[in-house]
Amino acid sequence: MRMTQFFLPVLKDTPAEAQIVSHRLMLRAGMIRQSSAGIYSWLPLGFRVLKKIEQIVREEQDAAGAQELLMPTIQPADLWRESGRYDDYGQEMLRITDRHERDMLFGPTNEEMITEIFRGSVRSYRQLPLNLYHIQWKFRDEVRPRFGIMRGREFLMKDNYSFDLDKAASRHSYNKMFVAYLRTFERLGVKAIPMRADTGPIGGDMSHEFVILADTGESEVYCHADYLDFEAPDASISYDHDLTPIIDHWTKCYAATDEMHDAARFEAEVPEDRRIATRGIEVGHIFNFGTKYSKAMGANVMGADGVEVPVEMGSYGIGVSRMVGAIIEASHDDDGIIWPSSVAPFQVGVINLKAGDADCDKAVDDIYDKLGAAGVEVLLDDTDGRAGGKFATMDLIGLPWQLIVGPRGLKSGVVELKERRTGERQELSIEAAINALTVG
RNA sequence: CGGAGUGUAGCUCAGCCUGGUAGAGCACCGCCUUCGGGAGGCGGGGGUCGGAGGUUCGAUUCCUCUCACUCCGACCA
Numbered sequence: 001m002r003m004t005q006f007f008l009p010v011l012k013d014t015p016a017e018a019q020i021v022s023h024r025l026m027l028r029a030g031m032i033r034q035s036s037a038g039i040y041s042w043l044p045l046g047f048r049v050l051k052k053i054e055q056i057v058r059e060e061q062d063a064a065g066a067q068e069l070l071m072p073t074i075q076p077a078d079l080w081r082e083s084g085r086y087d088d089y090g091q092e093m094l095r096i097t098d099r100h101e102r103d104m105l106f107g108p109t110n111e112e113m114i115t116e117i118f119r120g121s122v123r124s125y126r127q128l129p130l131n132l133y134h135i136q137w138k139f140r141d142e143v144r145p146r147f148g149i150m151r152g153r154e155f156l157m158k159d160n161y162s163f164d165l166d167k168a169a170s171r172h173s174y175n176k177m178f179v180a181y182l183r184t185f186e187r188l189g190v191k192a193i194p195m196r197a198d199t200g201p202i203g204g205d206m207s208h209e210f211v212i213l214a215d216t217g218e219s220e221v222y223c224h225a226d227y228l229d230f231e232a233p234d235a236s237i238s239y240d241h242d243l244t245p246i247i248d249h250w251t252k253c254y255a256a257t258d259e260m261h262d263a264a265r266f267e268a269e270v271p272e273d274r275r276i277a278t279r280g281i282e283v284g285h286i287f288n289f290g291t292k293y294s295k296a297m298g299a300n301v302m303g304a305d306g307v308e309v310p311v312e313m314g315s316y317g318i319g320v321s322r323m324v325g326a327i328i329e330a331s332h333d334d335d336g337i338i339w340p341s342s343v344a345p346f347q348v349g350v351i352n353l354k355a356g357d358a359d360c361d362k363a364v365d366d367i368y369d370k371l372g373a374a375g376v377e378v379l380l381d382d383t384d385g386r387a388g389g390k391f392a393t394m395d396l397i398g399l400p401w402q403l404i405v406g407p408r409g410l411k412s413g414v415v416e417l418k419e420r421r422t423g424e425r426q427e428l429s430i431e432a433a434i435n436a437l438t439v440g
Numbered sequence: 441c442g443g444a445g446u447g448u449a450g451c452u453c454a455g456c457c458u459g460g461u462a463g464a465g466c467a468c469c470g471c472c473u474u475c476g477g478g479a480g481g482c483g484g485g486g487g488u489c490g491g492a493g494g495u496u497c498g499a500u501u502c503c504u505c506u507c508a509c510u511c512c513g514a515c516c517a
Contacts, residue, residue: 012466012478013452017510037509091441092516109517140516143441157517209517218516285517319517353476388477395477406476416476 001346002368003381007044010393020216022328023148025337029397031324038145038153045397046324048345050156053323054135056187056342057158064180064239066131066160071113073137077103079112083296094141106139111293111315114161118311119299125165128301128311129173133160135320147218149321150281150329156321162314165303167290170312174206174288175243177316179233181210181284182250186232188323189340190330192283193227195255209257210284210318214329217279222261224253225274257282281326288314337398338421346379348437349399351391353406355384363415364405367430374438395420403433 009030017034018024026032031046042050058068074096080086086093086105094106107113114132122130135158145153162173178194185192190212197209211221233246254269256262257280266275294300294310302308319326331338341347348371352364364380371378379399381390387406394402404416404425414427417436428436 009450011451015451016446016453019511034509138517142516143514144511146511151516155517159517282517317517322517386475386477386479388475388479391477393478404476408476 001377001379003379003383006379008397009043010396018148020147020150020329021332022150022216022325025328025332025396026148026325029337032149038142038151040149040152040154045345049324049339049343050321052343052345053188053327054156054158054320057184057318057320058135060180060184060187061133061158061160063183063235064131064176066133066177066180068134069117069132070134071107071110071117071136073107073139074104075107075110075113077105079116080105083112083115083293085112092140092142094139107136108138108140109157109315109317110134110136110159111161111313112297115293115297115299115313118161118163119294119297122163122299122311123302125301125303128163128165129169130163131160131173131176132163133158133316148325150218150325152321155319158318158320160316162316163299164312165301165309167312170288170290170314171206172243174286174314175247176239177286177314178208178247178250179237179239179243181286181316181318182232182246183235183237184318185210185212185283187342188327189342190283190327191228193221193223193255193280194250195221195223195257195280196251196260197257197285198259206288208251208286209282210286211255211257211280211282212326212330213276213278213280214326215279216329217281219280219282220258220261220277221256221280222258222266222275222277223255224270225276226253227255228276281322281329282319283323283326284316284318286314286316288312332398335392336396339398339400341400344377344398344400346377346399348376348378348401348403349394349397350378350380350403351394351405352380352382353387353390353404355382357407359410360405360407363410363430367403367405367415367434370434371437374434376437401437403437 011028014024015027018027026046029045030043032040032042034040077086093108096104096106098104135156137154138157139154142151142153145151162170164170164173192210192212194208195211197207230250254266290312291310294313299311300308301311327340327343328337331340350364350367352360354360368378368380381394398420400420402418402420404418409415413429415430415433416425416427417433418425
């Protein structure tokens with residue numbers, strides 16, 4: 001992509017309404033634009049990141065055996081009357097009436113709808129286990145939206161639902177998602193620590209929140225420092241095997257959000273120099289809620305013994321749009337965003353320090369074509385601005401690599417390769433620079 | 441939902457207290473000089489001052505209502 005053709009409305013000034021760093025940087029980098037309170041448009045740069053995250057989430061869900069479908073944003077109220085949540089959910093649910101005076105709602109989540117789909121098609125234990133997910137926009141009419149897309153009213157969430165015959169099988173489905181989440185967050189370039197969580201209004205007795213540690217996080221969290229060194233299972237993991245050793249490893253140390261925090265236990269279990277008390281951002285939440293919805297909505301299956309039982313369910317969510325902000329909170333510096341490579345909107349920003357200079361133009365065009373041909377996503381700053389502004393913009397939008405091409409270097413046949421995260425620069429020949437960016 | 445604020449140019453803000461018909465910086469357009477970490481000069485375009493009502497000879501300014509947005513608190517991916 002050439003910057004002269006790319007819609008990238010960066011801001012020099014910080015918009016007054018933005019309080020936290022991810023919101024400020026997303027606005028300044030031209031990633032989002034507010035429409036109304038808690039509702040945003042995603043501009044091209046932000047949308048690219050959102051899609052990257054979505055795709056990683058999708059790949060890991062598929063690998064763990066979940067199947068993607070797509071449910072609507074608008075749901076009929078009757079479904080929610082069946083579960084009893086139409087009245088329980090309160091004003092956070094956006095209620096709509098259609099032209100025939102039918103009560104509808106903009107879905108804040110999809111337990112009812114997925115249960116309805118399930119009960120309409122599944123009758124036998126032979127069709128289990130089943131795990132269905134979608135990545136869809138949700139709407140929760142928060143009293144007080146804030147922090148940009150971190151707590152918007154409209155947000156993109158991956159939510160999935162597992163269906164099993166009995167508690168043991170349901171537990172395995174839960175464990176699969178636990179492991180899939182470890183892998184997902186690792187690939188997204190963040191440390192997300194599973195913390196025992198309250199099940200809240202969704203119900204059930206098994207639940208973990210996945211929390212990214214960040215000073216600017218919304219809630220206080222406490223955990224053992226060992227978690228920072230834990231490594232997620234690699235891609236060769238087999239989801240059909242017993243996953244409990246992995247779960248045990250990841251849950252053996254203390255980790256709790258403030259509402260579940262037990263100071264006495266924390267101090268007893270964690271040596272003083274290993275205690276982490278900081279802030280965190282919840283980016284994922286998994287629940288096993290048993291038969292809460294299947295009982296209420298009559299989602300039963302016939303077991304091998306000929307007895308019909310309500311299906312055991314779990315639900316699993318990742319805040320995809322929130323991840324964008326959470327990653328920025330966890331990865332930025334004074335100059336701007338520092339994208340992990342896996343979610344970066346482009347891998348490389350090529351800077352033409354002197355657009356209009358024949359040698360520079362030729363060199364960057366050549367680099368641009370070669371990197372593009374090698375499948376590297378490149379943003380070429382071919383604008384005729386000054387060097388300072390170009391450096392500042394490139395640092396702000398946080399692409400992992402910058403390739404700086406100027407007349408001074410070209411005279412001696414070199415360009416400068418800068419790594420955004422470390423700030424390290426090296427002078428290389430054009431060929432060597434292209435090689436460095438196309439290997440791995 | 442309780443509390444506190446803010447709405448003036450695309451953005452950041454001044455002007456309002458003490459009414460007299462709107463400004464700066466950045467951004468944008470043109471020209472010139474610059475040209476490796478957010479340059480400078482000259483010229484130019486852009487605002488029915490959130491909206492409605494009221495007071496007044498006259499309202500961005502004072503009063504009332506209203507809408508929107510932000511922040512702090514309680515709740516959530």
